[in-house]
Amino acid sequence: MDARKLVVEPSGAVPVAALLAAGDEFRGARIGVILSGGNVDLATACARFSAGEATRLQLSVLPPEVAADDPFARFGDLLERARATDLPEPNAFTLATVGADGRPSARVVLLRGFDTRGFVFYTNLESRKSRELAANPYAALCFYWLPLDVQVRIEGAIQQVSDAEADSYFASRPRGSQIGAWASLQSTMLQSRADLEERVAEIEARFADQEVPRPPFWSGLRVVPERMEFWYGQPSRLHHRDVYTRKGDGWTLHHLYP
């Protein structure tokens, strides 16, 4: 079936509804949506289409024609698009690390900030991931936003954020999360849930009636990208891959076979 293009006008009038109504005409087709503005509920559109057995339709975001020389702008644009859907946790990504033993491990964490310096997440500095990153300070990140059918892969070196930056972020967290950061001996053996609850009670008592300071063993890590890949799902598995590699102060862009 041919790929078709649906252009969503900046007016906010979303022809996805018309597409839904079109039913048979689009059955089995994969639709590339060029987002040119407006508030498009792609998640709902996808859900509606996949609900019917016979009507299997996926929406995908085509590569933007703008910001081609700025991977950070491109990332920011996509994250905004993901946030505009009702996808839970659009900031979630898989973080892969490799420890001293050369074996990879991966887990999901949340992106808490990004700019041209890199991509920041927060964690316990004594956790398994942090120990692996101390031994081998390189990480790979992978985002996948299902409603957009877009994957972003980022690879680079790790730097700890400044104490001031970590303090400021920690202070913005809900008190329960602050207590939790102190209470969790992340990635170490827990004998029983009661032990964790006991630690929470101890920490609550220690900081009763005062602000909870940032634990010295908890901070942010910034991944300074050397490579960023943008993958856009396309019809017939002929996906579109744009890879940026750092070159001096700028980036070079090339494409990969899917």
Ligand SMILES: Cc1cc2nc3c(=O)[nH]c(=O)nc-3n(C[C@H](O)[C@H](O)[C@H](O)COP(=O)(O)O)c2cc1C
């Ligand atoms: C949606 C989601 C978000 C998470 N966000 C974080 C996070 O921001 N920081 C963190 O340390 N762990 C986060 N976790 C927990 C990690 O996946 C992981 O269990 C924990 O960090 C311990 O990993 P490690 O033993 O490899 O260090 C999150 C888990 C999920 C499922």
